[in-house]
Amino acid sequence: MAKDDRRLFAPFPIEMDEHPKIIGLSDAAFRALFEAVFYSRRMLSDGFLDERVVLRRWGLEVASELASNDDMKPTWKRVDGGWQIHDFEKHHPTKAEILEKSADLSAKRSRAGRNGAAKRWQADSKAMANDSSETETETYRNPPNPPAGGKRNRGTRLNPDWLPTREDVQAVAEQCPGFDTQREHLAFVDYWLAVPGAKGLKLDWSRTWRSWMRRAYDRLPAAERRGSRKVKRFNDEDD
Numbered sequence: 386m387a388k389d390d391r392r393l394f395a396p397f398p399i400e401m402d403e404h405p406k407i408i409g410l411s412d413a414a415f416r417a418l419f420e421a422v423f424y425s426r427r428m429l430s431d432g433f434l435d436e437r438v439v440l441r442r443w444g445l446e447v448a449s450e451l452a453s454n455d456d457m458k459p460t461w462k463r464v465d466g467g468w469q470i471h472d473f474e475k476h477h478p479t480k481a482e483i484l485e486k487s488a489d490l491s492a493k494r495s496r497a498g499r500n501g502a503a504k505r506w507q508a509d510s511k512a513m514a515n516d517s518s519e520t521e522t523e524t525y526r527n528p529p530n531p532p533a534g535g536k537r538n539r540g541t542r543l544n545p546d547w548l549p550t551r552e553d554v555q556a557v558a559e560q561c562p563g564f565d566t567q568r569e570h571l572a573f574v575d576y577w578l579a580v581p582g583a584k585g586l587k588l589d590w591s592r593t594w595r596s597w598m599r600r601a602y603d604r605l606p607a608a609e610r611r612g613s614r615k616v617k618r619f620n621d622e623d624d
Contacts, residue, residue: 573598
């Protein structure tokens with residue numbers, strides 16, 4: 386059985402038809418035996434068969450036959466409001482077991498979805514960071530001459546309060562129309578504050594910011610790149 390097959394199954398031993406209390410059943414009772422199990426599995430009734438369903442589908446004569454085919458353990462047992470399939474819970478999963486398994490599966494899928502989203506975000510962030518670094522390659526290869534007796538500037542870490550200039554914002558607004566730069570700026574700051582060591586040093590944070598925003602914009606679905614809804618950008622005034 387394939388792992389993604391979601392059909393319900395009801396197990397029966399292959400020698401069942403030769404059991405002493407089964408082999409003597411009429412054709413109608415033999416058919417009702419199987420159909421009743423299928424019905425209970427679908428309805429999650431744990432082997433209980435409502436009297437109205439039994440009388441409508443199989444009739445009282447068939448029900449009486451299945452309730453009297455063995456002196457000690459008949460296939461069906463008369464109970465209040467209907468009939469109960471003998472030892473149903475020993476051979477088939479109960480409603481409680483099915484619901485518990487379903488809840489566990491949903492929880493696992495939910496955790497897997499969150500983990501997958503987190504991994505994709507990390508991968509995207511690293512890709513954007515790498516792209517930002519590539520735009521500064523020439524700056525690193527050809528840095529300005531250090532002052533006499535001084536050390537070459539290796540860049541600085543991002544200040545938590547750093548903001549792009551008006552020119553930076555305007556440039557991104559022209560290249561990335563409709564993009565929510567305020568929201569993406571939070572991701573930019575969170576990422577670079579968490580980058581350890583020399584990898585978190587940049588010579589030009591304005592250039593890094595513009596490159597990050599362009600990369601984030603390019604990763605949006607095409608339908609969202611020119612959305613009609615208004616988004617907040619840096620320097621926008623509240624209505």
